[in-house]
Amino acid sequence: MTAALSTGREVGVGPRKITSEPRAGWRRLSLRALATAFLFVFVVLPLVAVMRTVWEDGWRVAWLAVLSPVALSALWLTLWTAAVVAVVNAAFGTATAWVLVRYRFPGRAFLNGLIDLPFAIPTLVTGLMLVVLYGPQELLGHVLAAHGVRLLFAPIGIVLSLLFVTFPVVVRAVEPVLREIDADQEEAAQTLGASQTKVIGRIVVPAIGPAIVTSTLLTFTRALSEFGSVVMVAGNLPRRTLTAPVYVFGAVESGEPGAAAAMSLLLIGLSALLVVMVDRFARRRALRLGLVR
């Protein structure tokens, strides 16, 4: 299958300039070509296929597909749930990181272990877990339904599953930065008469702020693309609880690759933009701090 994949694709994509590296022997060049070919075949080629499909159908068709009421409401639902999740996750993620680093309490190791669970558990399983817990005939859902609260098959269910899936992102980004802050700095500030809020505002926030910003953006990106857990809990009613990735799935299943590709391209563009933003932000900071050349 790789033979079929690699028909002449990697010939033209090799590096053009070798001047920066004087000792570019054949071994180095072949490794470079191999790495480039691998990434082009496995990452670029699939994405190009999506772009090509949109291009072949014409921009007008793609535009109409994305602007159809169902697609538009799916996109809007995805965007606002992702935004809510990003904000909530930023707040609770930072609080959790703070608790883990600054406080010693019984059960701290257990809490630390729980945080990585969402990374380990397959997202489909996450969705299933929420259905089991909050489903109308199930454990907690039964109680909630009696009080007229419905979490599943509603946007709140989507938010819940996204919060579960993205929970570790902010915690694990903020935690190491928080730990690196020298106790000396804060103590010095306190000795000089700074109040606790001032210490936090002047020393802690500037230190962990960038980590919070980048991880919040990553949470948003992750939430935009989530499928497995959302498809389980959302109910996927068009114009009500159908998110953009689930819309793509539905379009593929009902034999409309054009509409699916159009929505996909939009989502890819959004994610790529966010990833580039995060990368730029992190690099500029690293440059300023002298961490990289």
Add this chain to the structure above:
Amino acid sequence: MSMSPPLPPAAVESGVGVPARARGVTPPFGTKRPRRGPVAPLVRKRPEPQGPLRTLLLTGVGLYVALLVAAPVMAIVASAFARGPFAFVHALFAEGGAEALGLSLGIAVVAVAVNTVFGIIVAWVLTRDRFWGRSFLNALVDLPFAVSPVIVGLALILLFGPQGWFGSLLARAGIKIVFAWPGMALATIFVSLPFVVRQVSQALSDLPHEQEEAAATLGAGGWLVFWHVTLPNIRGGLVNGVLLTTARCLGEFGAVLVVSGGVARMSETGTLFIYRSLEERRDLGAYAMAFALAVLSLSLLLAAELLKRRRTMELGGHRR
């Protein structure tokens, strides 16, 4: 007993009689290099703030994690074993569950193999090589984290499906990629691509060039240097990357769902088995497989965490 005379400033500057660390010479590999300043401030306990903020944060975070993470996990465990361990085992392996687990593991093996070999190459090229377009390649590595799995499945259908670019070519050759395991393997490779690259890149950039250069100076060829100097040093990151990749492969759902075409039992992974079980109203089978997959990938991540901890302890790093 004679005290050693103070060294003249010139001697200090030339570094005579001054410990290597103070001279700013890179210590030999394996000795611990503190990141910032001496070790003491990291170990010293920060005075722990007491008061209403602490209580508020602890209860808030505790409740949040308990409701958001712990409660759903307990719910699925309770449901999987609701009818006892024998019913659990039966539901897990009946109705194609065993085959599904087997296919999941098989696809994981293929994806891990491909991503390990090429991951090392990509990581090496990204950290050790400088050329035009390197940062572009670097950005490509992160894309699979950002692209929705469903889109990956769609892309593979557009490429290899009956009406796809290579569709007619493949049909003539009699090769089936989409709606069969090769397509599912391709999708899984895409989705789990970044882990090995990122972990090995990290290990490679932590590894000083000097060792590799010394070996090369002593006449070792490129392959020899890699096998005897580079690989042993990046082993920890590599193992970590492989474990994370495996966990990600076992849990993949969206991409595999689109590519498999929903052919029951023929091309069905563990996650697809869950999906079908729910549609066919065999809930216990879904719960059992969900539990099994979660435990599998959880133990992989746990192993990665333990390995990482042992390594930092060996290097004398600070404990959590």
